[in-house]
Structures are given as C-alpha cells and as structure tokens.
Amino acid sequence: ALATPALAQANPEIRWRCQSSFPRNLDVLFGTAERVANRVAALTENRFRIQVFPAGEIVPGLQVLDAVQAGTIDCGHTAAYWYIGKEPGFAFFTAIPFGLNTRQMTAWLRHGGGNALGDALFAEYNIVGLPAGDTGAQMGGWFRQEIRTQQDVQGLKFRISGLAGQVFQRMGASPTLVAPADIYPALERGTIDATEFVGPHDDERLGFFRVARFYYAPGFFEPSARLHFMSNKRQFDALPQQYKDALAIACAEADSEMVSRYDHLNPIALRRLVAQGTQLRFYSREILQLAWRSNEALMADLAGQNARFKTIWDSYRPYRSELFQWFRVAENSYDNFAFAAAAG
Amino acid sequence: ALATPALAQANPEIRWRCQSSFPRNLDVLFGTAERVANRVAALTENRFRIQVFPAGEIVPGLQVLDAVQAGTIDCGHTAAYWYIGKEPGFAFFTAIPFGLNTRQMTAWLRHGGGNALGDALFAEYNIVGLPAGDTGAQMGGWFRQEIRTQQDVQGLKFRISGLAGQVFQRMGASPTLVAPADIYPALERGTIDATEFVGPHDDERLGFFRVARFYYAPGFFEPSARLHFMSNKRQFDALPQQYKDALAIACAEADSEMVSRYDHLNPIALRRLVAQGTQLRFYSREILQLAWRSNEALMADLAGQNARFKTIWDSYRPYRSELFQWFRVAENSYDNFAFAAAAG
Numbered sequence: 001a002l003a004t005p006a007l008a009q010a011n012p013e014i015r016w017r018c019q020s021s022f023p024r025n026l027d028v029l030f031g032t033a034e035r036v037a038n039r040v041a042a043l044t045e046n047r048f049r050i051q052v053f054p055a056g057e058i059v060p061g062l063q064v065l066d067a068v069q070a071g072t073i074d075c076g077h078t079a080a081y082w083y084i085g086k087e088p089g090f091a092f093f094t095a096i097p098f099g100l101n102t103r104q105m106t107a108w109l110r111h112g113g114g115n116a117l118g119d120a121l122f123a124e125y126n127i128v129g130l131p132a133g134d135t136g137a138q139m140g141g142w143f144r145q146e147i148r149t150q151q152d153v154q155g156l157k158f159r160i161s162g163l164a165g166q167v168f169q170r171m172g173a174s175p176t177l178v179a180p181a182d183i184y185p186a187l188e189r190g191t192i193d194a195t196e197f198v199g200p201h202d203d204e205r206l207g208f209f210r211v212a213r214f215y216y217a218p219g220f221f222e223p224s225a226r227l228h229f230m231s232n233k234r235q236f237d238a239l240p241q242q243y244k245d246a247l248a249i250a251c252a253e254a255d256s257e258m259v260s261r262y263d264h265l266n267p268i269a270l271r272r273l274v275a276q277g278t279q280l281r282f283y284s285r286e287i288l289q290l291a292w293r294s295n296e297a298l299m300a301d302l303a304g305q306n307a308r309f310k311t312i313w314d315s316y317r318p319y320r321s322e323l324f325q326w327f328r329v330a331e332n333s334y335d336n337f338a339f340a341a342a343a344g
Numbered sequence: 345a346l347a348t349p350a351l352a353q354a355n356p357e358i359r360w361r362c363q364s365s366f367p368r369n370l371d372v373l374f375g376t377a378e379r380v381a382n383r384v385a386a387l388t389e390n391r392f393r394i395q396v397f398p399a400g401e402i403v404p405g406l407q408v409l410d411a412v413q414a415g416t417i418d419c420g421h422t423a424a425y426w427y428i429g430k431e432p433g434f435a436f437f438t439a440i441p442f443g444l445n446t447r448q449m450t451a452w453l454r455h456g457g458g459n460a461l462g463d464a465l466f467a468e469y470n471i472v473g474l475p476a477g478d479t480g481a482q483m484g485g486w487f488r489q490e491i492r493t494q495q496d497v498q499g500l501k502f503r504i505s506g507l508a509g510q511v512f513q514r515m516g517a518s519p520t521l522v523a524p525a526d527i528y529p530a531l532e533r534g535t536i537d538a539t540e541f542v543g544p545h546d547d548e549r550l551g552f553f554r555v556a557r558f559y560y561a562p563g564f565f566e567p568s569a570r571l572h573f574m575s576n577k578r579q580f581d582a583l584p585q586q587y588k589d590a591l592a593i594a595c596a597e598a599d600s601e602m603v604s605r606y607d608h609l610n611p612i613a614l615r616r617l618v619a620q621g622t623q624l625r626f627y628s629r630e631i632l633q634l635a636w637r638s639n640e641a642l643m644a645d646l647a648g649q650n651a652r653f654k655t656i657w658d659s660y661r662p663y664r665s666e667l668f669q670w671f672r673v674a675e676n677s678y679d680n681f682a683f684a685a686a687a688g
Contacts, residue, residue, distance in 0.1 A: 039589075039593060042585075042586070042589045043387055043586065043589055043590060043593065045586055098682050098685070098686075101675065101678065101679060102447070103446070103447070103480070103603065103604065103607055104607065106600055106604040106607070107604045107605075107607035107608045110601070110604050110608075111604060111605060111607075111608035111609075112608060136447070136674070136675065137674040137675045137678045138674065139673075139674055140674075199674065217673045217674050217677055218673070218674045218675070218677045218678035218681070219674060219678070220678055220681065220682065223678050223682065241386075242386070242387065242389055245383075245386045245387055246387060249383060249387065249593050249594065249597055250593065252597045252600070252601070253593055253596045253597050255600055256450055256596070256599055256600035257454070257596070259447065260447065260450040260451045260454050260455060261451075261455060263447055263448065263450070263451035263455075263667065263670075263671075264451045264454075264455035264456060265455075266670055267666045267667060267669065267670035268666075270670060270673070280673070282677055285681075288681050288685075289685070292685050320686065321686055322611045322612075323607065323611060324682065324683045324686045324687070325611065325683075325686075325687065326607075326610055326611035326614060327679065327683060328683045328687075329483075329561045329562070329614070329624070330480070330481040330482065330483055330543065330561050330562045330563060331445065331480065331481045331562070331679075332676075332679050332680070332683060333561055333562045333626055334445065334481045334562035334563070334564055334567050335445060335671065335675075335676050335679070336676070336680070337562075337564065337629075337632050338442050338564065338567065338668065339668045339669075339671060339672045339676060341442070341632075341633075341636050342442075342664065342665055342668045342669075343668070343669065343672075
C-alpha cells in the first residue's frame with residue numbers, strides 16, 4: 001500500500017564536530033567514526049551531519065573525553081580506558097585483562113547490565129557514551145627479545161594501555177603509555193623495549209616489525225576492546241528522537257562492522273609480516289598464569305579502594321564466569337576441533 | 345549549529361506484510377524480525393511500517409521464500425538453507441557443516457564477497473536478501489541414547505536441517521526434516537530417535553529434555569546460522585533510498601543483536617536443563633572426524649554436480665582456511681587459556 005507524499009515539518013539541520021582519538025592512516029579505527037557519520041547522514045536525509053576530524057586536529061587524541069565534556073567538540077570517538085586516571089571503572093567499558101571476548105562483551109553491555117552502568121558513569125562527565133566498534137582479541141605485542149619466563153619481563157620497558165600496564169607492573173615490568181604516533185621512534189631509539197598496539201593490520205602500518213622481531217599472541221590484556229562514540233549530553237538530549245535513533249543504530253552497527261573489517265584484514269597483514277621476517281610466538285603458560293594471578297590481585301585491590309569499581313566488577317565478574325563456562329560448551333569445542341581439522 | 349525547521353516533501357507512507365518462519369514462542373528468532381520492523385518504523389518516523397506475522401499465519405513457515413518471490417507477502421524472515429531443494433548453494437548463506445563461526449561468517453558476507461554471491465542468487469528468485477540475525481554455534485542435538493561411535497549412528501532417525509542431513513546420511517543415519525512444532529510429538533512417539541534444533545534457550549521451550557536425556561555439543565553442522573530478511577525485489581527497488589538504508593542498517597544491527605541475546609540467555613537455560621536431569625555430552629573425536637570426512641566428500645560431490653555451488657564453495661573454502669588459521673592465533677589461544685583459568 002502506498003499513500004501520496006505529503007508536506008511535513010522536517011527535522012532541523014544539525015552539524016556536529018567529532019574528533020577521533022585515531023590518526024587517519026589507522027583506517028579501520030578512524031574509519032569507524034566516519035562510517036557512523038555517513039550512516040547518520042543517510043538515515044536523516046543529510047539533515048544531521050557529523051564531520052569527523054583525526055586525532056590532534058582540534059584536541060590531542062587522548063583528550064577527547066575532556067573536550068566532549070567541556071563542549072569544545074560535540075562528540076568524539078575514543079576508548080574509555082584511556083581515562084582511568086579520572087575513574088578506574090572506565091576500564092570495564094573498553095577492555096580489562098582476561099576479560100570478556102568480543103561477543104561476550106556485546107552481551108554484557110546490551111543485556112547483562114553493562115551499558116546501564118556505563119550510562120551512569122558517562123553521565124557524570126556530561127556525556128552520552130554509545131559503544132561503537134571493537135577490535136576483536138588483540139595481539140600481545142612486539143618484543144626485541146623472546147619472553148619465556150617471569151625473568152624475561154623484569155624491568156622491561158613496555159608501552160601498554162589501560163589496567164594492563166598495572167598488571168605488567170606487578171609482573172616486574174616498567175609499563176609506559178605512549179601515543180600511537182610516538183611509539184615507533186621510541187622503540188627504534190630504545191626508549192622502550194616493547195610495545196603492544198592492536199593487531200596485524202594496524203601494527204603493520206605503524207612499522208613495528210622493522211625494529212622488533214617477535215610478535216606475541218594472545219593479547220590477553222585486551223581480549224576485545226570496545227570503542228565509544230561519546231556525545232556531549234546537552235547536545236545529545238536536544239536532538240530530535242529520530243536523530244538519536246539514527247546515531248544509536250549507526251553505533252550499534254559499528255560494533256560488528258569494525259571487528260568484521262579486522263577479521264578480514266588481519267590475516268592478510270599477518271601473512272605479509274611473517275613473509276618479512278616477523279617471528280610469531282605464543283606467551284608461555286608461565287607468563288599467562290603469572291599475569292592471571294597479577295590481574296586477579298589488581299582487580300581485588302581496585303575493588304577494595306573504589307566503590308564504583310567494585311559495583312561494576314560485581315556485575316562483570318559473575319557474568320564473565322557464566323559466559324566463559326557456556327562458551328566452552330558449543331563455541332570453543334567447535335573452534336578447537338574445526339580450526340585444527342582444517343589445518344590438516 | 346541549528347537551523348530553523350523547514351517544510352519538506354515527506355517520503356510516502358508504506359505498509360509491508362512480513363512473515364517469519366518462526367512461531368511467536370521462539371522469542372529470539374521471531375523477535376528479530378519484530379525488532380527490525382520497530383527500528384525501521386523509528387528511523388522513518390513511522391512512515392515505513394512492517395507488520396510481522398508468525399509462521400503459518402499467511403503461508404507455511406518453510407515457504408517464506410516462495411511467498412516473497414511470488415509477492416504474496418512483501419517480505420519475510422527465514423533461513424536460506426531451507427530452500428536447498430531449489431538450489432544447494434543457498435546453504436552457504438545460512439550454515440554449512442564445519443563452516444565459519446559467527447564472526448567469520450560476518451566477515452565473509454560483508455568483506456569476503458559472500459553477500460555479492462548471495463545477491464546474485466537471491467535476485468534469480470526476485471528477492472533482495474539481507475543477512476539479519478545469527479544463532480551463534482548451535483548445540484549438537486538431543487538423543488535418547490549416548491552416541492560414541494560410528495556404530496551408534498547407524499540407522500538413527502535424526503531430525504536435522506540443511507546439508508547436515510546429507511552428512512549424517514553418509515555417516516549411516518536416517519535424517520529427516522520436521523517443522524519445529526512437530527518435533528516434540530515425533531520424538532515422544534519414537535517416530536524419530538533424535539533431534540537438533542538451536543541451543544538451550546529455544547530447545548528448552550520446545551521441551552525436548554522431557555523425552556531425550558543426552559544433549560550433545562558442539563553443533564558442528566551449524567557453527568553459526570545466519571537468517572535473512574528477504575524482500576520482494578520489485579517492492580524493495582521501489583522504496584525511497586532512506587527506507588532502503590533504514591532496512592539495511594536494521595538488518596545489519598540484527599546480526600549482532602540476535603546472537604548477543606542468545607549469548608545472554610543460553611547459559612541460563614542450560615543451567616536449568618542440567619538441573620532438571622539433562623546430561624551434557626561432547627561428540628567423540630571418532631564422530632567428529634567421521635563427520636568432517638563425510639562433509640568434505642559431500643562438498644566435493646556437490647561442487648562437481650553444480651556449477652553455482654562450486655563458485656560459492658571456491659570463495660568460501662579458502663576464506664575459511666584463512667580465517668580459521670588467523671583465529672587460532674589471537675582469539676582461540678585467548679579463549680582456551682582464559683576459559684580454563686576462570687574455571688579454576
């Protein structure tokens with residue numbers, strides 16, 4: 001059935017400025033915000049337009065949350081865990097060591113209470129934070145030397161994000177946070193001994209393989225990493241409902257779209273890296289077990305010191321147990337058999 | 345920046361009838377089409393409305409594709425692999441035995457050429473097919489007796505969908521396809537010895553645990569199962585661009601939304617099932633290896649008989665190798681360590 005077109009009052013034209021925490025050459029990360037903006041424009045017949053700027057063009061890449069809070073920019077695309085200095089609980093909404101994998105994270109956020117906890121936290125910063133994109137399980141980092149035992153980690157100057165730095169500190173390393181553009185020169189000069197970033201596709205672009213030979217898996221400290229599209233709350237609240245819906249669904253789509261781009265691109269990049277001499281290694285059980293224990297102790301300490309952290313951990317932790325247990329039944333038992341069988 | 349509202353020519357009011365292949369009581373499956381409809385309505389300010397009917401209300405549940413093709417209904421929500429009688433290649437767009445898992449399937453469809461192959465196939469049926477929802481890795485079925493060896497499968501009357509039935513036939517079983525509503529009575533009366541359906545949440549609702557005690561994992565024949573929202577092509581092509589975009593993004597969101605609901609609900613249902621006496625079992629390596637070989641032979645035979653099947657398999661198979669290999673590096677090595685560590 002098709003009725004005649006009618007004259008209607010159109011929604012207002014709105015222009016927002018968005019800053020990404022990522023440079024343009026990290027195309028999947030930067031491109032996720034651009035894709036959200038394109039989807040919103042198409043869904044609103046170009047009435048709600050979001051212009052996306054790369055890291056540093058308006059404010060530094062790791063100050064996106066602050067700029068959105070202050071209203072310097074209308075919105076931004078960033079990782080909540082870069083702001084754990086303000087509130088350690090932010091970590092849960094991006095990644096915690098030995099946390100939920102990508103699908104489990106989506107389930108916790110949407111159906112397990114995660115987003116409700118996030119909403120309350122973001123609101124204190126005058127922000128509406130919508131999950132928008134995920135990296136999948138990351139790689140465990142680039143090292144000049146092999147890392148086999150606890151001894152090999154002692155004093156290691158490791159560039160690493162989020163709570164993971166504190167886990168490596170407890171393991172005896174010297175973690176440090178360096179912005180993406182500065183990692184390569186620091187590694188080349190020996191200011192740092194090792195770095196993690198994301199995975200083959202991004203890491204290849206940053207050139208780490210030229211100055212560090214050993215590439216470790218898995219990135220147990222970022223089994224998924226969820227980005228957020230953060231809007232200034234006053235600006236968001238003033239949007240027509242249709243524009244809020246358009247932004248919400250564009251972000252929801254980005255969750256699966258971004259990781260599917262990585263799933264497509266990472267194997268191709270890893271093949272090229274290995275062809276150029278990169279040595280793929282797996283963390284030893286000794287390292288993984290030490291990291292697991294260090295992380296459990298860290299989480300207990302943070303929950304003891306900070307009531308909000310405890311509230312979120314009390315939601316996240318039993319959910320993790322429940323989903324880890326269930327995923328062993330169908331998903332993981334399938335993956336283990338099929339991945340090996342296909343390899344012959 | 346905010347300009348004054350203007351009078352604009354509104355897009356037309358459009359009403360579509362959609363039939364799901366699922367009954368209303370399978371709330372995640374049926375609810376996915378309803379959610380797509382609600383999203384589309386919200387994004388078009390209620391101008392494009394899709395009314396969703398449960399299986400059987402307009403046409404039988406397994407004839408949705410035919411009804412969309414004929415224009416009896418404007419659109420439907422169904423699984424392409426139920427139509428392999430028309431064209432075996434339809435199987436790839438839902439699930440094949442030992443195929444891609446949920447994330448890998450999204451990558452193949454969106455970035456590995458899968459959707460382009462699907463578009464060409466659906467177009468021959470006067471249909472635009474948009475992937476819309478996934479079950480995740482399914483369970484391996486309900487059995488009255490334990491299934492340990494090839495001997496235990498001989499003559500087994502097993503209700504099973506898609507190409508998986510042909511795999512079990514090659515293994516010596518007698519596969520049969522029974523519509524969801526008829527499975528329970530068939531299992532109770534002994535017309536069938538065993539059945540698979542989806543996973544704990546849906547299977548519990550269908551009551552199989554009352555008449556079959558052993559619940560097997562994994563559903564190696566459906567490591568993910570992607571549903572499609574099928575629109576009559578002439579109807580779809582006549583939509584304003586904004587409505588096409590709204591429908592496309594609502595379906596894209598459904599891909600991750602549906603599986604996240606299952607990921608949330610399945611562990612709760614499995615716990616209840618086990619508390620009521622269900623015995624959880626894992627398929628033996630003997631069964632899995634036999635099934636793997638039977639499936640490889642089946643795929644080779646189908647590709648030899650059918651040029652279109654071969655074209656799709658020639659895209660899918662190397663993509664599967666590539667993604668299986670990559671997923672072992674970061675995702676699977678993480679899952680294996682963390683799932684076990686959390687269990688203590």
